[in-house]
Amino acid sequence: MAKYQTLLYYCYSPIENAEQFATEHLEFCKSLGLVGRIIVADEGLNGTVSGTPAACQTYMEAVHADKRFSKTDFKVDDVDEPSFIKMHCRYKSEIVHSGLRNPTVINPNKETGKHLEPKDFMEMKDREDVVILDVRSNYEHAVGRFKNAVTLDIENFREFPEKVKKLEQYKDKKILTYCTGGIKCEKASALLLKEGFKDVYQLHGGIIKYGKEVDGKDFDGQCYVFDNRVTVGVNKVNPTIVSTCRNCGKVTSKMINCANPECNEHFTQCDECGWEMDGCCSTACMEHPRKRPYDGTGYYVKVPQPVNEEKISKRKHKTFPPKETIDLLDHQQ
Structure with a gap:
């Protein structure tokens, strides 16, 4: 039996008093x-949460x-060690940042692409009247x-809406969208339908479920995940x-963060x-x-910085978060 497990999941379902729910849910997770x-x-x-099999089952x-x-559809991975260091549960305006916050414009609970189970996705993906659309970011x-x-x-899923116009040439095709766990496709496929695409589908459970149920056939490379594993294999x-390596061009699947925190x-x-390169992308960053x-991993635990009152005052006048405060939670799944 595995020592630990990691759960990947999402659920579009209205939550009243969501901020209070987040606070209570955090305490529940910590109790487990x-x-x-x-x-x-x-x-x-x-x-995405990680813990002992018993704790994960209770959750x-x-x-x-x-x-x-x-x-809620949980994707469960057996892991040798917990995939995170700490427990965070935060309230945000969207569960995946798309910039489409108005539920009257895009509402996955009311309209979204047809869900395809992995075996059906695998059977459809190579047809001539089909286009497979990756809705993830460049680094993924x-x-x-x-x-x-x-x-x-x-660079971020919130840029997806402005890219839809570049897909006009595929309007007469069946569009099969996919992402890591399915959450981005819920909104991406809904937007495609709103923009006049008639035949839109999404891979239910995303790449992770596809790997588990049909052994990941024809998925090239690794799947990026939002925890300290960084990438996982799905194709058996x-x-x-x-x-390929940014610096020398050698084939590699290892992905890291630049050791320069400003980069x-x-x-x-x-x-x-x-x-x-000491974990850096350039000599300037070195x-x-x-x-x-x-340390060879390229994974860094976020360390709280001392409060800078002058910097906080300046940030109050900005309409976007500074680069160092952007959270991977905005890109999850």
Whole structure:
């Protein structure tokens, strides 16, 4: 039996008093000894949590016991160690940041693409009248994607709406959308339908479920995940590596964050260049005075910074978060 498990899940279901729910849910997770990241919004839940099999089972049973979340589909991975350091449960405006906050515009509870189970997705994806659309960000599809998938040049899912016009040439095709766990496709497919695409589908449970149920056939490379594993393998049939080292061009699936916290860019880097560049993407970042020590993983635990009242005052006048405060929770699944 596995020592630990990691659960990936989401559920679009209205939550009253969502901020209070987030506070109470955090305490519940801590009481079970879970670690992870959960977003709570008025529209639902989005989370990845990790703990002992017993704790994970208790958590899943508790979520399913709540009528609002009874249909939540958990993707369960056995892991050697917890996939997070701490437990976070935060209230946000959306459970995946799309910039489409008005439920009268996009509401996955009312209209979204037709859900395809992995075996049906696998059977449809190679047809001539089908286009496979990856709705994830550049750093995600750079490390792994379906064969022949259409990818978009986006740094964050909130850029997806402005890219829809570039897909006009596919309006007479069946559009099969996919992402890591399914959550982005709920909104992406809903937006495509609103923009006049007639035949829109989504991979139910995303890449993770596809790997578990049909062994990941024809998914090239690794699947990016939002925990300290960074990437996981899903293809047991015809696996390949598609990503290359930023610095030397060598084929590698290893993805890290730049050791310079002011940069913090997500990029692929082989082990050799990792040690040579001290975990940095460039020589300029290697020389930065705040560069973090590199231990070969390229994964860094966020350390609280001293309060800077002057900086806080300046930020009150900004309409967007500074780069160092952007949370991966905004990109999850």
